Amino acid sequence: xxxxxxxxxxxxxxxxxxxxxxxxxxxxxxxxxxxxxxxxxxxxxxxxxxxxxxxxxxxxxxxxxxxxxxxxxxxxxxxxxxxxxxxxxxxxxxxxxxxxxxxxxxxxxxxxxxxxxxxxxxxxxxxxxxxxxxxxxxxxxxxxxxxxxxxxxxxxxxxxxxxxxxxxxxxxxxxxxxxxxxxxxxxxxxxxxxxxxxxxxxxxxxxxxxxxxxxxxxxxxxxxxxxxxxxxxxxxxxxxxxxxxxxxxxxxxxxxxxxx
Amino acid sequence: xxxxxxxxxxxxxxxxxxxxxxxxxxxxxxxxxxxxxxxxxxxxxxxxxxxxxxxxxxxxxxxxxxxxxxxxxxxxxxxxxxxxxxxxxxxxxxxxxxxxxxxxxxxxxxxxxxxxxxxxxxxxxxxxxxxxxxxxxxxxxxxxxxxxxxxxxxxxxxxxxxxxxxxxxxxxxxxxxxxxxxxxxxxxxxxxxxxxxxxxxxxxxxxxxxxxxxxxxxxxxxxxxxxxxxxxxxxxxxxxxxxxxxxxxxxxxxxxxxxxxxxxxxxxxxxxxxxxxxxxxxxxxxxxxxxxxxxxxxxxxxxxxxxxxxxxxxxxxxxxxxxxxxxxxxxxxxxx
Ligand SMILES: Nc1ncnc2c1ncn2[C@@H]1O[C@H](COP(=O)(O)OP(=O)(O)OP(=O)(O)O)[C@@H](O)[C@H]1O
Ligand SMILES: [Mg+2]
Numbered sequence: 001x002x003x004x005x006x007x008x009x010x011x012x013x014x015x016x017x018x019x020x021x022x023x024x025x026x027x028x029x030x031x032x033x034x035x036x037x038x039x040x041x042x043x044x045x046x047x048x049x050x051x052x053x054x055x056x057x058x059x060x061x062x063x064x065x066x067x068x069x070x071x072x073x074x075x076x077x078x079x080x081x082x083x084x085x086x087x088x089x090x091x092x093x094x095x096x097x098x099x100x101x102x103x104x105x106x107x108x109x110x111x112x113x114x115x116x117x118x119x120x121x122x123x124x125x126x127x128x129x130x131x132x133x134x135x136x137x138x139x140x141x142x143x144x145x146x147x148x149x150x151x152x153x154x155x156x157x158x159x160x161x162x163x164x165x166x167x168x169x170x171x172x173x174x175x176x177x178x179x180x181x182x183x184x185x186x187x188x189x190x191x192x193x194x195x196x197x198x199x200x201x202x203x204x205x206x207x208x209x210x211x212x213x214x215x216x217x218x219x220x221x222x223x224x225x226x227x228x229x230x231x232x233x234x235x236x237x238x239x240x241x242x243x244x245x246x247x248x249x250x251x252x253x254x255x256x257x258x259x260x
Numbered sequence: 261x262x263x264x265x266x267x268x269x270x271x272x273x274x275x276x277x278x279x280x281x282x283x284x285x286x287x288x289x290x291x292x293x294x295x296x297x298x299x300x301x302x303x304x305x306x307x308x309x310x311x312x313x314x315x316x317x318x319x320x321x322x323x324x325x326x327x328x329x330x331x332x333x334x335x336x337x338x339x340x341x342x343x344x345x346x347x348x349x350x351x352x353x354x355x356x357x358x359x360x361x362x363x364x365x366x367x368x369x370x371x372x373x374x375x376x377x378x379x380x381x382x383x384x385x386x387x388x389x390x391x392x393x394x395x396x397x398x399x400x401x402x403x404x405x406x407x408x409x410x411x412x413x414x415x416x417x418x419x420x421x422x423x424x425x426x427x428x429x430x431x432x433x434x435x436x437x438x439x440x441x442x443x444x445x446x447x448x449x450x451x452x453x454x455x456x457x458x459x460x461x462x463x464x465x466x467x468x469x470x471x472x473x474x475x476x477x478x479x480x481x482x483x484x485x486x487x488x489x490x491x492x493x494x495x496x497x498x499x500x501x502x503x504x505x506x507x508x509x510x511x512x513x514x515x516x517x518x519x520x521x522x523x524x525x526x527x528x529x530x531x532x533x534x535x536x537x538x539x540x541x542x543x544x545x546x547x548x549x550x551x552x553x554x555x556x557x558x559x560x561x562x563x564x565x566x567x568x569x570x571x572x573x574x575x576x577x578x579x580x581x582x583x584x585x586x587x588x589x590x591x592x593x594x595x596x
Binding site for chain 1: 273274275276277278279280453454456457458459460461462464465468469471472473474475476477478479483486
């Protein structure tokens with residue numbers, strides 16, 4: 001598919017299908033993220049957004065279809081390989097290392113990225129480059145004060161920021177954010193938007209979000225999912241105008257009416 | 261902004277956020293006790309040597325369970341393999357003791373790799389059952405392969421040369437004890453470096469959330485295999501040491517009872533903190549010896565009661581209780 005393109009797309013999903021038994025959670029999903037894309041994926045609860053992220057990252061296997069990352073076919077690649085090729089994600093329900101401190105959590109990502117996770121000597125806390133990078137990431141999210149606390153003891157909103165710090169530590173080419181603002185107080189979600197705006201320009205970002213203010217401010221393009229399929233894709237202005245989208249999602253939230 | 265001057269450099273706040281095994285006064289105390297035993301309790305040196313061997317064994321198990329989350333209920337196979345390897349090495353290759361320890365460690369490491377390939381793909385109860393199954397099979401093999409292991413009679417009749425050509429093993433166990441203590445020190449320092457390292461942090465991450473580690477790009481099974489092999493090798497060294505100082509290896513060195521005992525020691529002392537192995541093994545060996553001396557028929561009852569009390573009142577092990585006491589006695593002390 002990518003042959004003939006001047007620059008390979010950062011991420012290219014073609015004809016992805018996934019069934020859970022009789023439930024079709026992904027039907028013929030195709031979309032492309034160019035390098036530097038700022039793309040939002042929206043849709044009502046249960047539309048299949050998280051499932052799509054799981055398919056792209058390899059947590060789930062698609063029934064059919066293909067996924068290319070930077071021109072490389074990763075449809076059947078192992079999770080770890082996708083990450084090494086430049087794919088990072090955050091979790092809707094934060095998935096961290098609960099008994100470990102915040103700094104240790106971030107350091108896990110930093111040491112993995114630096115490919116020193118096999119080194120059996122030299123204390124982590126005496127490695128200046130690692131400590132400095134951990135500090136930089138914590139400072140970015142203004143959570144330095146929590147460095148010594150166990151993640152298990154953190155508030156929900158703070159855990160979301162640690163999630164993001166882990167993903168950014170990997171310096172990804174494609175970043176998939178699953179509802180990064182969910183559960184964040186207003187002030188923090190504004191701060192989050194600021195941080196997202198400052199992500200390196202060349203990183204392709206796909207953000208799943210119910211906070212429409214964040215979506216409209218951040219994204220240049222939007223894909224709308226509904227019942228496992230793509231309902232619409234377009235610029236922010238196009239999507240805001242689309243009557244079908246308004247029906248199922250924006251404003252009125254008539255999805256339960258439609259289901260019955 | 262006057263307090264900026266006295267604030268520590270900010271990165272030290274980060275550095276302090278990592279688990280670290282600092283060498284503290286309590287470590288010094290452990291080694292002082294270890295040396296003092298040699299002088300003041302020389303009639304108990306055999307028991308003390310037994311304790312030292314069990315500490316090494318418990319340390320090896322702590323790496324697997326406490327740091328890697330590998331649920332091994334058959335760790336005695338590595339201990340036993342190390343013992344038989346060291347015994348055979350002394351019989352057929354060389355009676356030199358240090359290389360005998362290496363031989364024991366290597367043999368156990370090979371078995372660690374082989375069984376690791378089987379057990380590390382699964383987790384939880386399935387893993388426990390698999391480690392048990394492998395242990396049961398090996399015990400069966402050892403009992404049957406009389407030409408190598410001596411079967412139920414055990415392997416004996418080998419001689420161990422003086423350590424470094426200098427220190428002869430004596431009847432009272434003086435040399436054996438010091439030898440064991442030195443090996444323990446080496447193993448402990450090795451474990452300490454390992455758990456503080458990036459690899460040590462990585463395996464703790466795998467223990468707590470393997471899927472997330474994979475999504476950080478880490479091949480978790482490969483890392484666990486490395487850890488399990490190291491753990492097996494250290495258990496093998498403990499077994500080799502046991503074979504060298506006792507001059508006899510029985511199939512009980514491979515038995516489920518031994519696997520269970522070392523796990524109890526670790527639970528008693530505290531899992532995932534290295535120091536737990538010291539305290540747990542010492543309490544276990546000493547109490548079971550005393551209980552057996554007082555009441556040879558019911559001493560297992562004492563052990564069982566001890567375990568139940570420990571799990572009921574200090575689920576994270578005796579070392580935690582001691583930590584709290586120390587913290588209370590020295591108000592300025594920090595969390596380690
Ligand atoms: N492992 C699974 N097995 C069976 N069904 C599943 C599984 N995971 C998700 N589903 C179902 O697939 C559908 C899509 O779920 P998904 O989590 O992808 O939705 P979503 O768009 O992320 O919703 P939300 O906005 O609530 O996060 C839902 O109906 C869900 O119940
Ligand atoms: Mg979701």
